[in-house]
Amino acid sequence: xxxPSSAPVSSRRPxxxxxxxxxxxxGGVTALSEIDLTLPAASxxxxxxxxxxxxxxxxxxxxxxxxxxTGSIRVLGHDPSRRRDRRELRRRIGxxxxxxxxxxxxxxxxxxxxxxxxxxxxxxxxxxRCDELTEQWGLGNHADRQVGTYSGGLxxxxxxxxxxxxxxxxxxxxxxxTGLDAAGREVVWRWVDAHRGGGGTAVISTxxxxxxxxxxxxxxxxxxxxxxxxGAPAQLLEKYGAADLAEVYTVLTGSPPDAxxxxxxxRRRR
Amino acid sequence: xxxxxxAWAIALRTWRNTFRRPVVLAFSFVQPLxxxxxxxxxxxxxxxxLFDPGISYTTFLAPGVAAxxxxxxxxxxGILYVRDYQSxxxxxxxxxxxxxxxxxxxxxxxxxxxxxVQAVVVLGLGLVVGARFAPSAFALVxxxxxxxxxxxxxxxxxxxxxxxxxxxESMGTFVHxxxxxxxxxxxxxxxxxxxxxxxxxxxxxxxxxxxxNGLRGALLFGxxxxxxxxxxxxxxAGILFWLAAALLRRAERTAA
Numbered sequence: 001x002x003x004p005s006s007a008p009v010s011s012r013r014p015x016x017x018x019x020x021x022x023x024x025x026x027g028g029v030t031a032l033s034e035i036d037l038t039l040p041a042a043s044x045x046x047x048x049x050x051x052x053x054x055x056x057x058x059x060x061x062x063x064x065x066x067x068x069x070t071g072s073i074r075v076l077g078h079d080p081s082r083r084r085d086r087r088e089l090r091r092r093i094g095x096x097x098x099x100x101x102x103x104x105x106x107x108x109x110x111x112x113x114x115x116x117x118x119x120x121x122x123x124x125x126x127x128x129r130c131d132e133l134t135e136q137w138g139l140g141n142h143a144d145r146q147v148g149t150y151s152g153g154l155x156x157x158x159x160x161x162x163x164x165x166x167x168x169x170x171x172x173x174x175x176x177x178t179g180l181d182a183a184g185r186e187v188v189w190r191w192v193d194a195h196r197g198g199g200g201t202a203v204i205s206t207x208x209x210x211x212x213x214x215x216x217x218x219x220x221x222x223x224x225x226x227x228x229x230x231g232a233p234a235q236l237l238e239k240y241g242a243a244d245l246a247e248v249y250t251v252l253t254g255s256p257p258d259a260x261x262x263x264x265x266x267r268r269r270r
Numbered sequence: 271x272x273x274x275x276x277a278w279a280i281a282l283r284t285w286r287n288t289f290r291r292p293v294v295l296a297f298s299f300v301q302p303l304x305x306x307x308x309x310x311x312x313x314x315x316x317x318x319x320l321f322d323p324g325i326s327y328t329t330f331l332a333p334g335v336a337a338x339x340x341x342x343x344x345x346x347x348g349i350l351y352v353r354d355y356q357s358x359x360x361x362x363x364x365x366x367x368x369x370x371x372x373x374x375x376x377x378x379x380x381x382x383x384x385x386x387v388q389a390v391v392v393l394g395l396g397l398v399v400g401a402r403f404a405p406s407a408f409a410l411v412x413x414x415x416x417x418x419x420x421x422x423x424x425x426x427x428x429x430x431x432x433x434x435x436x437x438x439e440s441m442g443t444f445v446h447x448x449x450x451x452x453x454x455x456x457x458x459x460x461x462x463x464x465x466x467x468x469x470x471x472x473x474x475x476x477x478x479x480x481x482x483n484g485l486r487g488a489l490l491f492g493x494x495x496x497x498x499x500x501x502x503x504x505x506x507a508g509i510l511f512w513l514a515a516a517l518l519r520r521a522e523r524t525a526a
Contacts, residue, residue, distance in 0.1 A: 065361070065523065091367045101358030105290050106283065117279040118366035118373075120272075146290075162362075 013077060015041045015170055015201035016062055021071035023057055031057040032225045035071070039203065044196050046216035047205040048245070050253050054225040055205035056098055059172045062203065063095035076169055091119075094168035098175045098205075100159045104148030108139050108158050111147065112165065119166045129165060137161040137187060152179045160188065171195055171202040177211070189215050209257055213245040221252050228252050273372035280363075280376025281383075287350060288384060302339040302392045306331060307399060309459060325490065329403070332396030333486040334458030336389040340417055341452060341478060343385040344424035345445050347378060348432025355436050355521070364522035371515045374429065378511070382421035389417060393489070406492030413488035413495050419503035420481040424448075426510040433517040458482045477506055 016039040023032045032054045039045055047055040060066040061073055064080030076092055078085035102111060112133055116126035134143050137157040147155060156179050163171060171192065177185045189211055192202045196217075206212050212219055213233040221229040221236075229236060229252055233245060242248045250256045288295055310328045354360035363373060397403070431444045453459065455469060456478035465473055473479055480502055484495030 063365075065365075067523070087367070090365060095365060097358060097362075099358050101362040103283075103287075103354065103357060103359045105287055110283070110286070114279055114283055115366065117275055118363060118368040120367055123275075 013041070015039045015043070016073070016075045016203075018061075018074075019072045021061065021068045021073060023054075023061060023066060024069045030225050032061070035227060037220070037227065037230075039201060040217075041201055042196055042199045043217040044192055044202045044204065044215060046212035046219040047203060047222055048207070048209060048212055048219060048249060048257075049222040049228075050255070053222045055222050056174050057225075058222065059095065059174050059203060059205060062170075063093055063172050064089060065095070091166075092169040093172060094163040094166075094170070095172040096160060096163045096174060096176060098178065100152075100155050102147045102155060102159060105146055107144050107146055108150070109134070109143040111158060112143075112161065115162050115165045121166060133161040133164050136164070136191070138183070153181060153184060156180055157184055157187075160191075164191065167198065167200070168195075169200055171200065171204075173202060173204045175205050175207070177206060177208050185211065207257055209245040209249055219245065221249065223253050273369060273375075276368040276372040277376035277379060280373050281380035284350065284377050284380035285384065288380075298339070298343055298388060299391065301342065302335045302388075303395055305338065306335045306392070306396060309335075310399060313460075326400060326402070328396065328399055329401040329490060330461075330486070331459065332393055332401040332403075333489050334456075334482050335396070336392045337417060337420070337478060337482045337485055338453060338458050339388050339392050340382075340385045340421045340481075341424055342445070342449055343388065344381060344421045345428045345449055346441070347381045347425040348428035348430070348444075349438065349441050350377070351429055351432040351518075352436060352438050352441060355432070361522055364518065370519040370522075374426075374511065374515045374518050378422055378425040378429065378514075381425050382418050385421050386414060386418060389414075403489045404492055405489045406494075409488035409492050409494040412500065413485040416481050416484045416495055416500050416503050419500070419507040420477055422507040423477065423503065423510045426507070426514040430510070430514045430517050433514070433521050452476065452478050455479075456482060457486075477503065 016037070018035050018037040021032060021035040021037075022030065024030050035058070047058060049055055057066065061068055062075055062080065064075075064086050067081040073080055075089060078089050080086060080089055080093075106114070109130065112130040113126060116130060121129055134140055137160065139154065139157060139161065142150060142154055147158065150158065156176075160173075160176055163173070173188075173192070176188050180188065185208065192204065192215065195202050204212075204216070216233060218231060219229075219233055219236060220227055229239075229248065231239070236245065236248050237243070240248045240251050242251065246257055306328075309331055313327050313331075351360060354363070364370060393401075393403075427448070428441070428444070432441060435441070435444075455465075455472045456476045457473065458478055462470060462473045462479070480499040484499055487493035488495060
């Protein structure tokens with residue numbers, strides 16, 4: 001498969017390239033098979049598809065958390081499964097897992113400042129950055145409370161806020177909008193948009209097809225460990241004669257997604 | 271990227287975690303107190319042929335229980351890693367540019383500092399229940415360095431076990447499998463000459479014996495610990511720390 005042609009034309013090298021990537025779980029289940037993919041720099045790429053289709057595996061491979069069974073992966077010119085390359089990539093890739101990974105006994109503020117140190121943010125900037133993130137993610141009143149007392153949505157916000165401690169070149173976001181209210185989802189998409197504006201690339205798996213359709217430069221539909229469609233949202237609509245991405249999804253996966261309200265529209269009750 | 275800054279931030283986090291569980295912290299004080307008083311009562315009437323007739327069993331026992339406190343505390347160091355592994359927080363910390371060695375140093379360092387404070391408190395309790403010491407400053411500092419190295423060694427083993435097993439149940443098993451034989455084949459509770467001949471080789475080379483003998487000599491007589499013993503503890507702590515750091519670095523990948 002080729003690069004999404006309508007993605008912003010960039011003279012820079014691609015953010016990521018996958019060639020013949022297959023990932024087989026111990027025990028023989030194939031999570032991804034024969035993935036060929038080029039992700040252009042300064043773009044937002046949406047990963048959509050049913051549960052268990054391979055979206056998370058694809059992100060974990062890009063993040064270097066998993067090694068491919070066969071095939072080669074390059075992210076920012078580096079091989080995420082090589083130890084030496086990982087040292088460089090930990091600096092440049094922000095990977096936010098679908099599972100919220102926080103320590104319930106730390107406060108929000110403590111968590112942010114710990115990760116500022118772990119990412120080598122200088123002491124003086126750290127305080128400012130943490131305050132900005134607290135503000136951006138609406139954690140102001142909760143920053144000094146232990147994470148264990150947070151609601152699910154607040155935990156998700158803090159989980160995501162940690163991805164902004166430094167300016168990564170590549171963001172890998174695994175279902176970041178899960179459990180967030182409309183305002184929270186909007187923060188996510190605004191963050192991703194600003195990230196792209198700064199020349200960064202973001203890969204986002206999501207079931208929020210309306211948002212993916214309006215925010216992503218390219219959408220990849222992953223079903224059963226294979227890429228079944230790839231292109232700019234408009235291209236996909238045209239190709240499948242669909243009114244929206246949900247319709248494309250239904251054609252490709254055989255079942256309709258349950259689409260939540262798009263983040264930039266007011267919630268409507270039917 | 272400053273490794274010291276990382277280690278310090280992790281140490282602060284480790285201490286906070288400890289102090290936010292006051293019951294666990296309290297138990298870690300109660301346990302040595304129970305050992306000291308009960309063993310004291312149990313053995314003080316027995317002719318233990320101690321260093322010289324003027325030394326009470328309580329005096330003999332106090333440094334042993336102080337070292338035991340470090341052993342028991344250090345062997346639980348890995349529990350936080352099991353918890354962090356299960357919450358995904360460990361993998362997340364390892365996914366940052368901060369080195370695994372610096373992160374481990376902060377974690378184990380914080381535990382060892384806390385345990386040394388606890389050891390001092392235990393020795394103070396010993397004084398309260400009747401122990402009498404005649405230390406010298408240099409000897410005592412050297413003995414505490416030995417105690418710290420012992421803590422690093424067992425903190426590192428505990429973290430290694432945690433990183434390999436990744437389950438809280440196996441930490442409990444590990445604590446019992448390692449601590450009890452370590453304790454009863456050492457000079458922490460009774461002098462070596464009370465033990466059978468076939469055990470002497472084990473007792474003499476038990477790291478707890480090396481640690482306790484150094485501490486006891488320094489506290490009771492002001493004798494400086496044997497250099498061989500300190501060197502052995504340096505080697506042991508170094509090797510075990512290195513092993514735990516290697517396992518920690520690896521945990522970023524296997525965790526996914």
